[in-house]
Amino acid sequence: MKFPxxxxxxxxxxSRCCKHTEERRRKILLSDLDISRIEKNVGLKGDDFAEPCQESYPFRFLMKMVDGKCVFLDEDKSCKIYELRPLICRCFPFWIERRGNLFEFKASSDCPGIGKGNALDSIPALLV
Ligand code: SF4
Incomplete structure (x- = not known):
């Protein structure tokens, strides 16, 4: 694992990560687990907030967007399902890229939170 x-x-x-921007179309990918967790707790059906997509496993769905924003983004920029939010939202602005046997930890330059706050020197530091 390569960690910067x-x-x-x-x-x-x-809330830039919850909507399309001029530079980037946001794709909020969802797994089956994300779908069932939200369905169970919010009382909606998957079709109400997600649509199927052709991304790599385990991401089989895309969050629906309304006016370029996630369907669960509130007027005040907060997430209506914060405690239930998809894995990809919990990880943003970070992801892990695989190249052969090497796993590289990446950070999105699209996020204004990068470069602010304390240094993160390990993956567990991000998960608290
Ligand atoms: S600072 Fe980054 S992670 Fe936080 S809301 Fe903005 S884009 Fe999302």
Missing amino acids: KGVRFQCQRC
Whole structure:
């Protein structure tokens, strides 16, 4: 696992990751587990908030967007299902890229929270 040194992150609560921007179309990918967790707790059917897509496993669905924003994004920029949010939202702005046997930890330059706050020097630090 290759982990970049000195990455700093503190969420600025701008909700940029919950909507399309001029530079980027946001794809909020969902797994079966994400779908069932939200369905069970919110009382909606998967079809109400997601549509099938052809992404790599385990992501088989895309969150629906309304006016370029996630269907669960509230007026005040908060997430209506924060405790139930999809895995990909929990991890943003980070992801792991695989190249052969090498796994590389990446951070999105699209997030204004990168470069702010304390340095993260390990993956567990991100998961608290
Ligand atoms: S993770 Fe980044 S893009 Fe998303 S709300 Fe926080 S600062 Fe904004």
